[in-house]
Amino acid sequence: xxxxxxxxxxxxxxxxxxxxxxxxxxxxxxxxxxxxxxxxxxxxxxxxxxxxxxxxxxxxxxxxxxxxxxxxxxxxxxxxxxxxxxxxxxxxxxxxxxxxxxxxxxxxxxxxxxxxxxxxxxxxxxxxxxxxxxxxxxxxxxxxxxxxxxxxxxxxxxxxxxxxxxxxxxxxxxxxxxxxxxxxxxxxxxxxxxxxxxxxxxxxxxxxxxxxxxxxxxxxxx
Numbered sequence: 001x002x003x004x005x006x007x008x009x010x011x012x013x014x015x016x017x018x019x020x021x022x023x024x025x026x027x028x029x030x031x032x033x034x035x036x037x038x039x040x041x042x043x044x045x046x047x048x049x050x051x052x053x054x055x056x057x058x059x060x061x062x063x064x065x066x067x068x069x070x071x072x073x074x075x076x077x078x079x080x081x082x083x084x085x086x087x088x089x090x091x092x093x094x095x096x097x098x099x100x101x102x103x104x105x106x107x108x109x110x111x112x113x114x115x116x117x118x119x120x121x122x123x124x125x126x127x128x129x130x131x132x133x134x135x136x137x138x139x140x141x142x143x144x145x146x147x148x149x150x151x152x153x154x155x156x157x158x159x160x161x162x163x164x165x166x167x168x169x170x171x172x173x174x175x176x177x178x179x180x181x182x183x184x185x186x187x188x189x190x191x192x193x194x195x196x197x198x199x200x201x202x203x204x205x206x207x208x209x210x211x212x213x214x215x216x217x218x219x220x221x222x
Contacts, residue, residue, distance in 0.1 A: 116218065123145075
């Protein structure tokens with residue numbers, strides 16, 4: 001049985017005991033035994049270990065973990081201190097500077113956001129080294145869909161940041177009467193100029209949180 005935190009464990013107990021997850025677990029055992037897989041098996045659920053369910057105010061959806069050595073840490077878009085900042089995160093920092101005047105950080109470690117209630121969730125939680133999307137379609141999607149739906153059903157006034165086609169495909173899981181969805185192009189250099197730059201999402205997130213009596217995110221705190 002996976003242990004994240006008591007709160008998340010209870011919330012996801014059905015998912016962890018489902019045929020789909022048990023099948024995924026067997027697949028992962030084989031993968032970790034035979035290949036280099038990211039992140040470490042101890043870091044797979046870091047997003048939920050750091051961001052308690054009760055504390056979730058924002059969900060920032062990524063696709064799958066970074067697939068080069070030393071990058072993946074179980075938090076979408078985030079890399080450990082001392083690792084080169086990936087291009088998508090560079091663009092996120094640029095947008096933050098334009099929106100809120102936040103100076104770009106030298107670190108790509110977003111743990112400070114996670115501690116404030118930003119759930120940095122990928123839709124697929126593992127990947128084979130140097131092979132993007134290699135664990136797509138193996139069972140993670142139904143598991144993370146359940147997380148998104150539970151947040152939508154059981155909480156109110158959460159901001160869902162859906163950047164890019166993969167994240168935007170999760171929109172039907174979210175109750176738009178109770179939550180705010182902000183969607184645009186992915187911050188990747190391939191698409192950032194198609195609507196990510198100038199989206200205003202960091203500012204809009206905080207305006208919505210404050211309007212609903214919640215403490216805004218200090219985006220400068222990493």
